[in-house]
Amino acid sequence: MTETATPYIALSGIRKGYRIGGEPISIFSGLDLAIPHGDFVAVMGPSGSGKSTLLNMLAGIDRPDGGTLRIGTSRLDQMGEAARSAWRAHNMGIVFQFYNLLPMLTAAENVELPLLLKPLTRKERRIRVDRVLDLVGLAGREKQYPAMMSGGQQQRIGIARAIVSDPGLLLCDEPTGDLDRKSADEVLEMLRFLNRHLEKTIVMVTHDPQAALYARRTLHLDKGDFVEEKRAA
């Protein structure tokens, strides 16, 4: 996919740091990044290089200390917590390494969570939940609890939850980091399907070179900046 004049995601001059025991440490000092609509980007890099920090900023969970961060028409860097919370509910889906399913809710109830933030009737929510469970190949498992499922199945529930409200952007932080090869490939296949056929823009953090092959391009993050870029064939 070619980059258009106004990319879907645009970061420029992003600064971000943390304080660890009073000592300020800088993760990014002037990071630039543009991601067009419909892209599937893998972000790789050594542990501690800021991959999760970047993803959390894209998710509106964390906020840059400086610079501009625009996704679609939203300036996330200028939004307060309540506005970002509402933005998250409607604009992105997130997939976690450890699935982060709520253990006391069934598969269907976990998937339904983002829909509770939308003005939908119970029936409308049921239809959407059934549709995405079907999409991730878990139809018929609505009433199962996460603890009764394999890691691969749990992550597919996690993906179903991330896409159930049909966001344009899908963010995945090491989505296969806790899975065996076979389950990982199934999950990655699914992400590729979502990108190719449902036009989701995907940013996936991974340290697995195999996983990165599923993406359209791979960015390597080191010492707070992108050092090289590889494009998939």
Added chain:
Amino acid sequence: MSTHSRQALVMIRTNLSSLPRRFAISASMILSVALVVCVLAGFLSMARGFETALTAAGSPSVAVILGGGTNQEMGSDVPAAVIRTLDAMTGDLGALRDAGGKLILSREIVVPVDVKQVADGTARTLGLHGMDAAGPSIREGISLSARRVFAPGAREIAVGDRLASEFGLRVGDMVRLGAVDWTVVGHFSARGSASESEIWADLDAVRAAFDRQGQIQSLKLRLVDPTTLERLQDKIATITGTPLVALSEADLYAAQSGRTASLIRLFGWPLALLMAVGATAGALNTMMSSVADRTVEIATVRALGFSRLSAFLGTWVEAMVLAGAGALLGLFASWLIFNGWQASTIGANNARMAFQLAVTPDVLLTSGLLGVAIGLLGGALPAIAATRLPLTAALRARG
């Protein structure tokens, strides 16, 4: 349903269903709230029971005349001249007269006496009521349950049923009151009211035994009906020389019980509130650990876009549910323990009076609300903490 309430509801649901993970600390919060509720309910039901007992003992159709500027029996003194004046008054006094037109009236004194308990030999202070022969019949709701009352001038006593059973006083027994022995000649019941803790004897016999010759503390009269008290009050207002008040027995006892009941509450409330402060600190601790336990779950749904409000409500409602469970437990326990429990206290005239604790709806409501308040206060800060969870740190914690 709005999306806000749906978010809050699912948060509340997941919180409550994760309670088993925090069983021990949640149970400790429930128990500490229950304890506070139980203590307050105990004191309040004691106060309420005392009021009920004394109020039931007083009749609105029995008038009591007190002298000497006091409106309680203790310290009251009615000069003998007042009785002569009353006797001489013709016309409607509002009080009953006998067939011969003579005012039915009982002169009364109350003397605190120590009576040895059969069980452990310790002494208890009881009220010995000296009265004229008309005394028992002027009183309302009295029935003689064994033999007779007492003969004029004789060292004979009638004892209330409750006393009789507590002290094992049978008819024919000799009891030492003051320096002399008295014979039990009868029992009386007073529909279970506080009067059943009294001892009655002839006025002159009591005066002689306790060196109170010529003394009259109060006069008892039977009103035609409760509304004629005003007429009596008007009439005695015309008697000069000594300040007199006439009030119904019901009002007299209510005033006396009011003071004691206030005293019980005055002890009970600070104690319960002090314990409530401790329980609130405990609730705070429980809820803080609940938030810590649910950190990943809260952060996850917040990352999905759930509002801060839903994180707040989920935690706050959990605190209230736990406190509510504690309150219910405490109320149930206090009802089991206290309702109908026998207690005794210093009642009117320094005499010990037995009564039953009454766990009434208002007692339940007040103590229950205190319990829920513990949850409201103790849960508020942790609920705020739940809204301020640093999401990134919480999501990392899982890794």
